[in-house]
Amino acid sequence: MRQPVAGDLPTLHAESADGVLIAYRVHGVAEADEQLPPVLLVHGFASNAAVTWEGTGWVRALLDAHRGVISVDLRGHGDSDKPIEADAYAPERLGGDLLAVLDSVGAGDVDVVGYSMGNRVVAALTELAPERVRRVVIGGAGPTELFATWDLDEARALLLRDEPARNPVIEQVLRPAIAAGADREALLACIEGVSGAPLLIPGDIPALFVAGEQDPVPVGARELALEWGADYVSIPGRDHVSTLTSRAFKSAAIEFLA
DSSP states (O other), X not given: OOOOOSTXXXXXXXXXXXXXXXEEEEESTTTSOTXXXXXXXXXXXXXXXXXXXXXXXXXXXXXXXXXXXXXXOOTTSTTSOOOOOGGGGOHHHHHHHHHHHHHHHTOSOEEEEEXXXXXXXXXXXXXXXXXXXXXEEEESOOSSOGGGGSOHHHHHHHHHHOOOOSSHHHHHHHHHHHHTTOOHHHXXXXXXXXXXXXXXXXXXXXXXXXXXXXXXXXXXXHHHXXXXXXXXXXXXXXXXXXGGXXXXXXXXXXXXXX
């Protein structure tokens, strides 16, 4: 029998160390292969678990592969609390949110799939509790943190005063988020708090890099994978958004995490 992906599942909340409530859902863990840990899915900036992982078929693909799934809304996003102070989005706090979710679920360890900014949060988790992470898939991210390349005054002016940004990437990222009703102050705080966050995974945790062939965001990912001795998969013809829907991405991740 197929398990429900989202509609019939409750949204649960874990309380992080600073009192922020983090929304998450647990999919199919009771029916999963007991020999493998659940897969923690960590979305990127200005998105949420439903859009990134449920709407693109990731949760269904993992359930069909007999993997349990934990999907999380990062703070400032989705059904999680949305503080508006930049300090609330320091990488160690974001990593702590994931740890709070794992503790709430009762998961001893997990495999992790991160996308875009979510990989900075995954990196913080592996720094806080490396023993809780078995394997990591790094999707749509490379050594350069995107916000560190932005003029933060431009992002602030666009989010708070609707002033156009000279940088087209800022426009391309923030305008759709605003149109979708995102909390502007929370997004700004997230940008300020995450800007420059490193992508560092302990060397004893196996990692797979996946990047769309036409995606400029993970520039340098192939070289970083080579430096780490990690696996690397390029998805032909895909950009930063369309890489998520790729069957090849899902297949590569499921095979790597087996």
